Amino acid sequence: MRPLVLGAGGQLGSELTRLLGRECAVTRDQVSITDQKAVADLISSRRPAVVFNCAAYNAVDRAENEPAAAMMVNRDGVANVAAACARHGAKLVHFSTNFVFDGAQDRAYVESDAPRPLGAYGLSKLAGERAALDADPRALVIRTAAVYGRVGAGFPERILERARTRGELEVVADQSVNPTSAADLAARTVELAGQELSGLVHLAGEGCCTWHEFAEQVLQEMGVPVTAVPLTSDRLWLAARRPLNGCLGSERIGQLRPWREALHDWANGVENP
Numbered sequence: 001m002r003p004l005v006l007g008a009g010g011q012l013g014s015e016l017t018r019l020l021g022r023e024c025a026v027t028r029d030q031v032s033i034t035d036q037k038a039v040a041d042l043i044s045s046r047r048p049a050v051v052f053n054c055a056a057y058n059a060v061d062r063a064e065n066e067p068a069a070a071m072m073v074n075r076d077g078v079a080n081v082a083a084a085c086a087r088h089g090a091k092l093v094h095f096s097t098n099f100v101f102d103g104a105q106d107r108a109y110v111e112s113d114a115p116r117p118l119g120a121y122g123l124s125k126l127a128g129e130r131a132a133l134d135a136d137p138r139a140l141v142i143r144t145a146a147v148y149g150r151v152g153a154g155f156p157e158r159i160l161e162r163a164r165t166r167g168e169l170e171v172v173a174d175q176s177v178n179p180t181s182a183a184d185l186a187a188r189t190v191e192l193a194g195q196e197l198s199g200l201v202h203l204a205g206e207g208c209c210t211w212h213e214f215a216e217q218v219l220q221e222m223g224v225p226v227t228a229v230p231l232t233s234d235r236l237w238l239a240a241r242r243p244l245n246g247c248l249g250s251e252r253i254g255q256l257r258p259w260r261e262a263l264h265d266w267a268n269g270v271e272n273p
Contacts, residue, residue, distance in 0.1 A: 001193070001194065002049040003050045003193075004026060005017055005026065007026075009027040011147055015182045015185070016052050019186055019187065026042065032055075033053070033055045034077045036080045039080045040080070043085065043090060044084070049091065050093060051085050051090050055081075056074055064119055064239040065239065067120040071124045074125050075124055075131050079128075081094070082094070082135030093142065094142070096141055097144065097145065098247075100116075101113065101116060101117070103175075104243075104244075108178075108248055109202070111201060118243060140193070141199070142192075144180050144185055146177040146204070147180045148180070149266075150266075154182075159218050163224050164224075169215060170230075171231065172231055172232070173213075173230030174244055175211055175242050175246060177214070177247065178205045179262070180205040180259070184205070192253070197253075201252045205255065205259035207258050210230075217260060218267075222267055
């Protein structure tokens with residue numbers, strides 16, 4: 001496949017690296033996607049067949065005060081990668097988010113639904129989708145949601161840390177998502193990259209739950225006897241609005257396995273999805 005993984009230090013990038021080999025990994029410290037020349041030189045010298053772009057500005061709340069910084073990475077950086085891929089005939093696989101939707105509808109969002117971001121982060125990710133596909137219509141853009149993995153401080157790790165230090169949790173109970181295993185997402189993405197598939201797809205764990213339900217399942221799986229108290233979004237003092245319905249469905253490729261099954265494997269240290 002001759003792959004290259006950009007943003008290899010994060011949750012998804014580390015899982016892709018585990019599957020594809022460390023020789024394909026490029027971290028943000030090695031090459032920033034905002035550096036047009038560095039990106040062009042990297043792809044020119046490596047000549048990958050597939051580039052997986054996991055690099056992103058993911059600070060949802062900070063983006064409200066730093067919209068230009070979010071755009072620099074999530075739009076302009078993606079444009080740099082996409083242009084270099086198109087120039088050298090590499091297939092780009094880029095990752096986006098459920099935050100491109102406003103969460104107002106009463107069913108899971110599919111690829112044909114119109115995006116309406118609520119904040120700067122969602123706007124920047126939507127701009128990145130368009131930058132990727134404008135540069136190369138052969139690119140594959142994968143929207144996903146609530147990704148967690150073995151690297152970094154994902155939602156399960158944050159819940160467990162709060163449970164250990166506070167003894168009780170308050171978790172939002174009116175926002176719904178598809179918890180998505182980074183291991184599952186990486187494995188399926190590698191399969192999709194080898195197919196004649198392009199354009200926009202949704203790929204997330206099967207089933208939807210609130211963050212509160214997600215937290216309760218994490219605590220149960222890990223055997224932590226701490227209560228998760230539900231609260232509503234209006235009690236959260238956050239800079240960025242979140243979509244109340246962040247659930248993704250797909251008209252094109254289906255979903256990953258049920259999220260509870262994947263979380264069980266994560267809790268038990270299962271390596272392969």
